[in-house]
Amino acid sequence: MKKENVSDAVIRRLPRYYRQLTELCSRGVVRISSHSLGQEMNITASQIRQDLSCFGEFGQQGYGYNVEELLTEIGHILGVDNNHHLIMIGVGNLGHALLQGFPFTQAGFSVDAAFDLSPAIAGTEVNGVPIYPLEELDEYVKNHSVDVVVLTIPQSVAQETADHLIRTGVRGFWNFTNIELSSGEPDVKIENIHFADSLLTLSYRIANR
Amino acid sequence: MKKENVSDAVIRRLPRYYRQLTELCSRGVVRISSHSLGQEMNITASQIRQDLSCFGEFGQQGYGYNVEELLTEIGHILGVDNNHHLIMIGVGNLGHALLQGFPFTQAGFSVDAAFDLSPAIAGTEVNGVPIYPLEELDEYVKNHSVDVVVLTIPQSVAQETADHLIRTGVRGFWNFTNIELSSGEPDVKIENIHFADSLLTLSYRIANR
Secondary structure, eight states: OOOSOOOHHHHHHHHHHHHHHHHHHHTTOOEEOHHHHHHHHTSOHHHHHHHHHTTOOOSBTTTBEEHHHHHHHHHHHHTTTSOEEEEEEOOSHHHHHHHHHOOTTTTTEEEEEEEESOTTTTTOEETTEEEEEGGGHHHHHHHSOOSEEEEOSOGGGHHHHHHHHHHTTOOEEEEOSSSOOOOSOTTOEEEEOOHHHHHHHHHHHHHTO | OOOSOOOHHHHHHHHHHHHHHHHHHHTTOOEEOHHHHHHHHTSOHHHHHHHHHTTOOOSBTTTBEEHHHHHHHHHHHHTTTSOEEEEEEOOSHHHHHHHHHOOTTTTTEEEEEEEESOTTTTTOEETTEEEEEGGGHHHHHHHSOOSEEEEOSOGGGHHHHHHHHHHTTOOEEEEOSSSOOOOSOTTOEEEEOOHHHHHHHHHHHHHTO
């Protein structure tokens, strides 16, 4: 079903489709044309049809898309039904905020553990997630399946922590450290969250209103 | 200098150029060709030349770009020298994390005040930013210049808070509530941070490795 070489731009639109379809579903919309979906998302109908054609055949001429079906299909493409295992390193304010407020389960991730340097927090739980001392990390990674590590640690230790984890076998990183992490290995996937890019985009829009 | 109708894709690449050039600058790189810059950023040289041509003439045939000059120019286009005024509503874990760790000044924003419901936190300061009780918000907005409001409040009150602030004259929002805020008014600029889009992109890359 999956085509090779799906472009980065298409991949980045998939979560937007998923989000939009989730919202349509919650509003009770049963079917939608590519034209209307495009209007809601501010992209063209032909873009939508082209994007989806990378992954198979969806929708029906003259009927459009069944919202729930398409939501399920895109969720499947995104891997939300894979139950990926995730751990967090660094349970400061940002780590806390994510553990308490972010819907990991909805995105198909189970948060199995978190690790922190501070003795004050190790041994506690945040929203049901056990916090362990950082020195138990290597042992944990050796004995558990870990698909993604959330890095909510200081910038200064970001790259060395990532390098160390890559050596122990971790292959996925969700990076909140505001530095661009790199890895020489193509099977290591790193998703960098760049708050600054978003604020600068807003700055541009305000300055050029 | 500025062309009309710069596409969203170009605008979203500007902060990436800015970030890359900042890094080149800090590495002491004085000039760079569009080809090398493209390689560092994983885009084509012609894309870069096309993007920049939206804003004027940069670089010199056979020489490339002067890194520091281009950084300054793009910073100017992005408005980082405008000293935009920003306030935050909601100083929970995420709000704290941003106040303590995010380089607002570097992005050209001065964080003037924050507001929170909780009496325990109102009256305190976080990283030099005074926290006021939420009931003082309207009075504050009336008497101060506010370019951007950071929304780090619960989802359930996000849209009503935004609507209220728009009525009081606020025209820029940096939205961390994980819901897509809308405003009917074209001069209101909203930048939504979608953590979930990023995690789902990572999920896709892991699932399709």
